[in-house]
Amino acid sequence: MKQGTMEFVNLFMFLMLHFIMVLSSSNSTNSGVRLDIQEKHVIMDNGIVQVNLSNPEGYVIGIQYNGIDNLLEVVNDESNRGYWDIVWDQGGVKRTKKGAKGKGRFDRMEATNFTVIVENEEQVELSFTRTWNFSLEGKLAPLNIDKRFIMLRGSSGFYTYAIYEHLKEWPAFDIDNTRVAFKPRKDKFKYMIISDERQRFMPLPDDRLPGRGEVLAYPEAVRLDNPIEPEFKGEVDDKYEYSCESRSNNVHGWISTNKSDSTGIWLITPSYEFRSAGPLKQYLGSHLGPTMLSVFHSTHYSGTDLIMKFGPNEPWKKVFGPIFIYLNSISNGVSPKMLWNNAKQQTANEIESWPYTFPASKDFLSSNQRGKVEGRFLVRDRYIKDAFVPVSGGYVGLAAPGDVGSWQRECKGYQFWTVTDDEGYFSITDILPGDYNLYSWVKGFIGDFQYNSTINITSGSEIKLGELVYEPPRDGPTLWEIGIPDRSAAEFYIPDPNPLYVNLLYLNQDRYRQYGLWERYAELYPNEDLVYTVGISDYKKDWFFAQLNRKKDNNTYQGTTWQINFNLDQVNPNGIYKLRLALASAHFAQLQIRINNSNANPPIFSSEVIGKENTIARHGIHGLYWLYNIDVNGTLLVKGNNTIFLTQTNNASPFVGILYDYIRLEGPAYVKFEDQNYSLVK
Structure with missing residues (x-):
C-alpha cells in the first residue's frame, strides 16, 4: 500500500475511533457528577467512569468503566490497587533496610480524615488528609499530607494530586521516593505501551515466581524459564528496562483486548514542573505487574545525590500533580493500538490545558497567578566559528538558585523548561512565583550555561532577558x-x-x-x-x-x-x-x-x-x-x-x-x- 494511502487510512481509523468514543459516552455526559458517601467507601460517578475510594484512607480500590466492574487488580488488598506512597527516613541517621527499594521506610500514605471540597454536577473534588504531630516522630514522615481526587462532568477519567507540607519546627527527615501507583488487572491488561516504538504484549507476573522464573544478579531481573505463555520463554523481565526520561514521560499505559472490544487505561502527566532534577531525569513508568507509575521524585539513575534532605527547621510545601487517569475503549474489531493514538491526542489536550483551572486548592496556582520569561539563546565557540550562533533545540530552564549545572541535582522545588526554536528564541510560561536561576545546555557543546542574575518571578510578571550567550569551555583548538x-x-x-x-x-x-x-x-x-x-x-x-x-x-x-x-x-x-x-x-x-x-x-x-x-x-x-x-x-x-x-x-x-x-x-x-x-x- 502506498504511503499516502496508509496515512489516509490511519487518519480515517483515528477519526472513527474518536467518533465511536464520543458516541458511546454522549448518553452519559448529561447526568453530571454524582457522589455517594458510604461508611467505608466514597464513590465518584459521572456516568462514564465510576471511581471507588476507601474512606478515610484514600486508596483507589475500584475503577468501573466500559462494562468492566473493576479495572484494578481485584485479588490485591484494597491498599494495593491505586495509591500514593513515599519512601522516607529520619534525618541524620543511618539508613534503614526496609521498604520496596531496600532503603528507607515505605509508606502508602494512609489518610485519617475525609472531606468533600467541591460537590456539584460539574465537578467533585475530594480530600484525604493525614496530619502529623510529635507523637508520630520516628513512625511516620513529618509531613502533612493532603491527597486530592477530582472528577469532571463528561470526562473519561479522573485526576489526582497531593500537597505535602513540612513545618518549620518539625524534625529533620529525608525523602527517597514518592509517586502514584496503579495496578490494573493481570487477567485483562496484557499489552503495554510506553511510546510508538516501545510497546508489546507482556508476560504475566506469575512468570516471575520460583519454578517459572530465575532471579538473576538482582531481584528486579528475572529470566523466564517456564512462562505460562511459551512465547516469552528465555526472555528477561526487568522493570528498569522500561524506564523513561522525564521530558518524554507524558503518557503510558495498558490495553485489554477481547473479541468484541478493547479498553485502555492510561496515566497522563501533563507537566513535569513538579518532578525532580529536570528533563533528563529517568523514571519508572509502566512495567510488568501490570503496574503504572507516575513518579515525582526518586534516586534512580542518580543515587544519594538526589535524596531530598530536610533540616529540623526547614519549612517546605509542594504540590505534586495533578495527573490524569484516562480511560478509553473501542469495539467492532478496530485495532486496539488506535487507543494509543487517542491517548496521545488526549495527552496533547491535557498539556494544552496546563495549568488546570479546576483544582480547588489555593496551593495550585492558575496561569494568571504565574509568570513568564523569554529571550534568545546564542552560543559562541571561537574555535568552531567566531560568531554568535543561534541555538536550535537547546534546553533552557528555571530551577532553584544554585551552582552551574545544579538543576540536575535539585529536587525540592519546581522546574520549568522549554526548547529553543530554530532562531534560538525561547519562552518559558506559567512559572510559579519565586526566585530562580536560568540554566541551559546545548547538544554539541560541553558544559552548562547559567544566567548571571537571580530571576524573581511574581504573579503576572513577564521578564524579557534579551540575548544570552553561552561560551562553552574552550582554551585552544x-x-x-x-x-x-x-x-x-x-x-x-x-x-x-x-x-x-x-x-x-x-x-x-x-x-x-x-x-x-x-x-x-x-x-x-x-x-x-x-x-x-x-x-x-x-x-x-x-x-x-x-x-x-x-x-x-x-x-x-x-x-x-x-x-x-x-x-x-x-x-x-x-x-x-x-x-x-x-x-x-x-x-x-x-x-x-x-x-x-x-x-x-x-x-x-x-x-x-x-x-x-x-x-x-x-x-x-x-x-x-x-x-x-x-x-x-x-x-x-x-x-x-x-x-x-x-x-x-x-x-x-x-x-x-x-x-x-x-x-x-x-x-x-x-x-x-x-x-x-x-x-x-x-
Missing part, C-alpha cells in the same frame, strides 16, 4: 575528539546481548536496555583492555559504551585501563594543553589519568570515588553529567605517538563503572592575526 557531547553514551558501541538474557523488544532499538551487557566487556576483551587509536578507530564500533570491571575466575573483579593512542605533528613544551572529559554517568568509580607512562605516580588526574547512579545495572545510557577540565603540561607530550591511560580503579562489583559522554584534547591557545593565519601564543 581541537586536536582530536571522541564521541558527541550530548550527555549520553548512546553513540558508542553497544554489544549484542547474551542470547540467554534477551528482551525481544530491544533487539533493534535502544540496545543498551538489554540485561547483562556488563558481562559482555570481559567476553570481548578477555585479556587486554580497550585500545582506541585516533584517526583509525571508530567510536561507533571501537569504543565500548561503558568502562567496566573484568570478572576473574574466582568471582572477583579487577579494574580496567583503557588507552587512547594519538599522534602529534608538533608539541609546544611550554604550552598547556587541555583534556576535556565529559561523563554521562558514574557508579562508585574512581578515574585516574596518566599520559605516556601507565605507572606514573601520582597520575596527572585522579577523581574521588564518584557517582552512586547504578545506571549500568539499570540499563541506562546516562545518569548524572560530570565534566572534568584537566591541564596537561606540554612536557608530558612528545612529537609523534602518545598514549592516554584511563584507569578505573574500584573493583568492588560488576556494576562499578563509567559511561563516557565525550572526550576532547585541545592544543595550547592560538591568536588570530589580520592575515587570518594562526600562531601559538608565546
